[in-house]
Amino acid sequence: MTRNAGTGQGEAVACTGLAYAFGETNAVDGLELSVAEGEVFGLLGPNGAGKTTAIRCITTLLPVPAGMVSVFGHDAARDRMAVRRLLGYVPQQLSADSGLTGRENIALFARVFDVPRRERADRVGQALTAVGLTDAADRLAGTYSGGMVRRLELAQALVSAPRLLILDEPTIGLDPIARTGVWQHINAVRAATGMTVLVTTHYMDEADQYCDRVALMHRGRIRALGTPDELREGLGERRRAAGAAATDPLPTLEDVFRDVAGSGLDDQAGDFRDVRSTRRTAHRVG
Numbered sequence: 686m687t688r689n690a691g692t693g694q695g696e697a698v699a700c701t702g703l704a705y706a707f708g709e710t711n712a713v714d715g716l717e718l719s720v721a722e723g724e725v726f727g728l729l730g731p732n733g734a735g736k737t738t739a740i741r742c743i744t745t746l747l748p749v750p751a752g753m754v755s756v757f758g759h760d761a762a763r764d765r766m767a768v769r770r771l772l773g774y775v776p777q778q779l780s781a782d783s784g785l786t787g788r789e790n791i792a793l794f795a796r797v798f799d800v801p802r803r804e805r806a807d808r809v810g811q812a813l814t815a816v817g818l819t820d821a822a823d824r825l826a827g828t829y830s831g832g833m834v835r836r837l838e839l840a841q842a843l844v845s846a847p848r849l850l851i852l853d854e855p856t857i858g859l860d861p862i863a864r865t866g867v868w869q870h871i872n873a874v875r876a877a878t879g880m881t882v883l884v885t886t887h888y889m890d891e892a893d894q895y896c897d898r899v900a901l902m903h904r905g906r907i908r909a910l911g912t913p914d915e916l917r918e919g920l921g922e923r924r925r926a927a928g929a930a931a932t933d934p935l936p937t938l939e940d941v942f943r944d945v946a947g948s949g950l951d952d953q954a955g956d957f958r959d960v961r962s963t964r965r966t967a968h969r970v971g
């Protein structure tokens with residue numbers, strides 16, 4: 686476990702009044718978000734909360750029709766290339782080519798992200814080492830396990846040495862050992878480089894264990910924000926004020942989110958570990 690909140694000085698990501706609609710659906714609805722340089726920040730929430738849409742605005746893959754997004758002080762609407770140069774992005778969808786080797790996949794990203802030609806081979810080798818894929822580097826990605834594919838995608842995002850790594854559901858559908866492996870590699874790179882990490886996840890236990898701060902997003906907005914301990918203790922206090930026994934166990938993060946989102950959580954999304962997640966991954970690595 687690594688917890689080094691805000692080891693840098695500045696703000697890595699700032700969203701102010703960010704709004705994005707698909708037709709009548711307000712996917713992101715006045716989002717206020719501030720991620721400190723050097724922290725691991727978890728954006729949590731049920732299916733349809735607006736996490737992916739917000740992430741796509743931050744990565745400049747979607748425009749910013751209302752409000753403002755900045756990444757290390759660069760306006761995502763006006764200075765898209767400056768923002769793109771600073772970040773690595775691991776999307777939910779498959780981004781590795783099964784017909785290329787691991788090394789070739791990473792080399793492709795090195796070219797796309799303009800890593801200088803003379804540095805490419807070294808940087809690809811470093812990225813393979815960082816995710817523990819050196820031995821499998823020259824095998825086709827199509828032969829990799831789900832966990833290896835995810836680590837390959839992580840290496841693709843790391844090859845440009847980003848200051849900000851954005852991961853959309855990095856461990857979805859993986860078994861617990863593979864999930865731990867992905868996080869160990871993320872944390873090792875972060876410890877070595879001071880990179881900021883913004884991650885979306887449905888897994889409350891991961892958010893609790895690996896994130897310095899978490900925000901619960903529901904219906905396009907942040908509904909709760911703090912360290913996992915602060916959020917749990919806050920709900921514990923509210924429950925005690927409402928008559929719960931002091932000896933009651935501390936609430937879980939999932940309790941906090943059910944408390945914040947209320948009944949709408951069940952209506953809209955079922956459980957946090959919605960089956961849809963697993964299906965997406967089956968498609969992704971299949």
Ligand SMILES: Nc1ncnc2c1ncn2[C@@H]1O[C@H](COP(=O)(O)OP(=O)(O)OP(=O)(O)O)[C@@H](O)[C@H]1O
Pocket residue numbers: 707710711712713730731732733734735736737738739
């Ligand atoms: N391309 C699209 N066209 C129309 N509606 C969309 C599109 N993408 C997302 N939406 C809608 O916008 C809302 C927010 O979706 P988004 O994918 O951002 O949520 P999310 O929190 O990332 O959910 P998930 O955990 O399922 O990925 C949802 O109501 C979704 O149906």
